[in-house]
Amino acid sequence: MSRRGKVLFLLATALMLARTDFWWWDETFQPILFGWIDLANLYHIAIWVAGYVLVYFTVRLWGEEEGK
Amino acid sequence: MTGQVAVVLAIVAAYMLAIVLIGYTSGRASRATMEDFHMAGRQLKTLVLFSTVFGANISAVTFIGHPGNAYHVGWVAWPYFVTSWAWMTPMFFYLLGRRAWPLGVHFGHMTISEIVAGRWKSPGLAVLIAVIIIVYTVPYLMTGLTGAGITLQALTDGFIPFWAGALAVSVVVMIYLIMGGMRGAAWVNTLQTAVFIVGGVLIFVVIAQSLGGPAAATEKVIENFPELYRRDRMGWKQFFSYGLVTAFCVPMFPQVFMRLLTGQNPKALRQIMMIYPAPAFLIFFSMAFLGMWGHALIPNLQGREADAILPLLLSQYAPTWAMGVLGAAVFSAMMSTMDSQLLSLTTIIVRDFLTRTKFRGTCEKNQVRISRVLVLALTVVSFVLSLRNPLAIIRIVEFAFAGFACLLAPTIAALYWKRCTKQAAIWSVIVSQVVLLGLTFGWFGLQKSWTFGFLPALPAMISGAGVLILLGFLSGPADDEGTRQYFSFFEELVKRSA
Known part of the structure; x- marks a missing residue:
């Protein structure tokens, strides 16, 4: 695997660790968005978006490796 | 039978008939070869490939077990799956697919066991992996039939008993699989995946509206069951470990791995990677909130009773026509996984076991005939086992997923x-x-x-x-x-x- 590929999977590992927000797991949040989404929900949405970005760069990498 | 039940049954029956017709029509284009019956000639293009891979992944867990879990633990059920699996699985498509796909084309490999054990030309390793995959796939397969039984029973207010719902789905899946093999299943999956993605979003919108909107429904939960809006019912250690399990197990599902090998080219695999995370998020996010809101509306469901929360919400809060259409969406998710599991188990039995015995010399036409008989036999076995299923769907899959992840x-x-x-x-x-x-x-x-x-x-x-x-x-x-x-x-x- 190329160096860029290894970096992408290292970032994926970091994201997999960061997804467990244990530091505020027991805290109580109130909805802050549309009356039903709280900060913890927003954090997890951000993790999903970051993961999607990693998928985008992985697809680009694969395309370049294939020479297309 | 009430008018409401008749409408629901008519819509579901029409939908199942349409599926059988698609399976039959696409099956007529099939040839009686192993490559065609099991791999659709490795010619699937992006849209059909995405539908069949995603359809193989989204199952009774999504529409039955997952809302049932959210009923007990709250909204945390959605990141429990989505913040790892939804994006990590496509990354594994790259890691595995870029080497497994060309190996499949070059060496004619069809199963995980053939790809892995082929590396060392080890029949022992092939059989070991095949046995493990079968052991974990059978209980997972049962959950589809369990989900079908629960759904039809709840949507028809008990008019259709559990066993009849499971039997109906078994028969429909078996028919289009025997007639069309992988090619038939792939085209049926295209319709099913479209139906359950659109249907899943519709279910959310229809029920949320009838509850006065997401904010009002969430407020009821915060007032009456605040522990569900916090994360009191699930520890972070369980959350952490399950993230790894869901991320690592899906590429190892035989039904998903084998379908990656049916793509026409690597470009098709890359394109499905880009689509994957979006519908995965949409469906799991919306179903988790429905499950949590369901707790405030229909409290006191115990253990596996909560698996019926989505059909119960549909029957109490959705108009009659929507119940039928949305019931079809739930069936779509279950059937698309069931057909792929049945076909992958058949492929494993034929390729990893029978071709190592005296059947090795039998012609391809006979191998396809044997495959069709195996589809029939496996459907019967799964149906019988589903009638004895004692556990909640989410508990069964947690165990099976762990086995695949290893x-x-x-x-x-x-x-x-x-x-x-x-x-x-x-x-x-x-x-x-x-x-x-x-x-x-x-x-x-x-x-x-x-x-x-x-x-x-x-x-x-x-x-x-x-x-x-x-x-x-x-x-x-x-x-x-x-x-x-x-x-x-x-x-x-x-x-x-x-």
């Missing part, structure tokens, strides 16, 4: 680690499965408390990977014909693309 490390090693030996791969598989079973059931002198709050899958995966690395270094470097064949083929691929 196979990821040796699979990656087979494709990337040249030094790794057959012994390292075999012992990695054995040790991880022993640790998983031991920590789950207290077997082999292991105790359940040794997981320290994490799921048993976590120590199982770590111990399997540890054994693989340790024995790989101690017994390597591998110097066998299979290793040379695979890695010279990979070098050839790099040269071709340069």
Whole structure:
């Protein structure tokens, strides 16, 4: 695997660790968005978006490796 | 039978008839070869490939087990799956697909066992992996039938008993699979995936509206069951370990892995990677909130009773026409996974077992006939087992998913680690499965408390990977014909693309 590929999977590992927000797991949040989404929900949405970005760069990498 | 039940049944019956017709029509284009029956000639383009891979992944868990879980634990059920699996699985499509797909085309491999054991030309490893996959796929397969029975029973207010719903789905899936094989299933999956993605979003909108909107529904939960809006009912250790399990298990589902090999080219695989995370998020996010809101509206469901929360919400809060349409969406998700599981089990039995016996010499036409008989037999077995299913869907799949996840490390090693030996791969598989079973059931002198709050899958995966690395270094470097064949083929691929 190329160096860029290894970096992408290292970032994926970091994201997999960061997804467990244990530091505020027991805290109580109130909805802050549309009356039903709280900060913890927003954090997890951000993790999903970051993961999607990693998928985008992985697809680009694969395309370049294939020479297309 | 009330008018409402008649409308629901008419819509569901019309939908199932349409599915059978699509399976029959596309099956007429099939040829009686193993490549065509099991792999659709490896010619699936992006849209159909995405539909069949995503359809194979989204199952009774999504529309039955997942809302049932959210009913008990709250909204945390959605990131429990989505913040790892939804994006990590496509990344594994890259890691595995870029090597497994060309291997499949070049060597004619169809199953995970053939790809992994082919690396060392080891029939023993092939049989070991095949047995493990079958053991974990059968209970997972049962959950589809369980979900179908629960859904039809709840939507018809008990008019259709559990066994009849499960039987109806079994028969429909069996018919289009026997007639069309992989090609028929892929086209049926295209309709099913469209129906359950659109239907899933519709279910959310219709129910949320009838509850006065998401904010009002959430407020009811915060007032009456605040522990569901916090995360009191699930510890972070369980959340952490399950993230790894869901991320690592899906590429190892035989029904998903084998469908990756049916793509026309790597470009199709890359394109499905880009689509994957979006519908995965949409469906799981919306179903988790429905499950949590359902707790405030229909409280006091105990244990596996909560698996019926979505059909119960539909029957109480959706208009009659919507119940039928949305019921079809739920069936779509279940059937698309069931057909792929049945077909992959059939492929494994034929390729990893029968072709190693006196059936090896039998002509392809006969092998396809045997495959059709196996589809019939496996459907009957799954139906009978589903009638005795004692556990909530989410508990069954948590165990099955863990078993699949343990196979990821040796699979990656087979494709990337040249030094790794057959012994390292075999012992990695054995040790991880022993640790998983031991920590789950207290077997082999292991105790359940040794997981320290994490799921048993976590120590199982770590111990399997540890054994693989340790024995790989101690017994390597591998110097066998299979290793040379695979890695010279990979070098050839790099040269071709340069």
